[in-house]
Amino acid sequence: MHIEVAATLQDCQSIGLTGKNAVVIDVLRATSVIATALHNGASAVVPAETAEEAHHLFDDFPSGNALLGGERNAVKISGFHNGNSPLEYTPETVSGKTLILSTTNGTRALKLCDSATETITAAFVNITSVVEYLSDKCNDIVIVCSGTAGKFSLDDALCAGMLISLISDRRVVETDDLGKLVLQFYGSETGNISDKLSSCAHLKYLQSKGYQKDIDFCLQADQFRVVPILKNSRLITA
């Protein structure tokens, strides 16, 4: 199995996704929200790049069948039902509904993965399910670290390293230079996930905005068994 890692959205273009399986990671918080919403019964999550696009998509649903969720600079978009906190997406809130989600980085990354053979999303909260899915079904993978405002982000990198490490327990894996670096980071002796990410800039930004509970939730591995997969521009359970 061959695994490449894109440091940021921009780097997808140099790597190329055609004929490959894309795995989008935006740990804080979009891909954690996606896993949570689908686990809690959302019928689908539809990524929308802009708030306007999200409103248009929403207007096509019968009343009560869809929800608008998302953030700009970590804050709920004005006029939306929910923000980008996974804790908001309880079964009571999302069960049976389509979540239309617009976030700064994660949903843009999903849109950019159009040319991939298949696109799934990963986060710590559903990592083992993703590992099993990829190990069983895929041979040529690009892990897309969504990053923050176009910049490399340590939370996504650590999740990528854990993903490669866990897949390597099941399959023979070749990876690229960034894959080797994030694998080395994941395997380093500096404590658990939270310890390794204590200096992550986006984590600190979310802390400063009062989102510690979201952070604690997003950094806990294997809370759900769910693999979100993109089909016809909607994420559903694989």
Next chain:
Amino acid sequence: MHIEVAATLQDCQSIGLTGKNAVVIDVLRATSVIATALHNGASAVVPAETAEEAHHLFDDFPSGNALLGGERNAVKISGFHNGNSPLEYTPETVSGKTLILSTTNGTRALKLCDSATETITAAFVNITSVVEYLSDKCNDIVIVCSGTAGKFSLDDALCAGMLISLISDRRVVETDDLGKLVLQFYGSETGNISDKLSSCAHLKYLQSKGYQKDIDFCLQADQFRVVPILKNSRLITA
């Protein structure tokens, strides 16, 4: 002092170079060639993006005053005097001459740094000189890892990590998420520079093409005291 790291050329755009000092790294081999040529008496190194541009620049020099150097896919460009091996740039070859250099990644990176306040180049071979220069004169630095064919490359990342580590011995440094990751990689317990880079894809490619001597040369720290600085589109000694 604030240090940001761009994983690839593409990532410079998200980071933004305006008002900042750019440090371009292309260890294997462009920035090692640049340091060597200037140390060995070249009057300047002029980066050229294409072979055509290099020939045009060359034609403006009186006979014997300039040299054409560079590579495509690690091989000397047809019609050029020299390739991209630092070992070719002896005092006998370059002293008193202008080297017009066109390489796959390093010279493209230099062209992209137009908007920076000042641009210098770094490699292992001249790292302490660069550290002293930056520690004395700069407060806001972007390290640009040139990478290979648009992809992140471990050799540049390790050099970036060493640069940040050595600057941190002299100044209080704040760095971004990628800066923290490459710093952690440089500080990890896995042997010396060569050991840490033993799985680097571009290093292996150069090995397969018979460039082991170049690699050995480029990975030896502090062979020269020289700081190449970009002035009027030419690299000269700072």
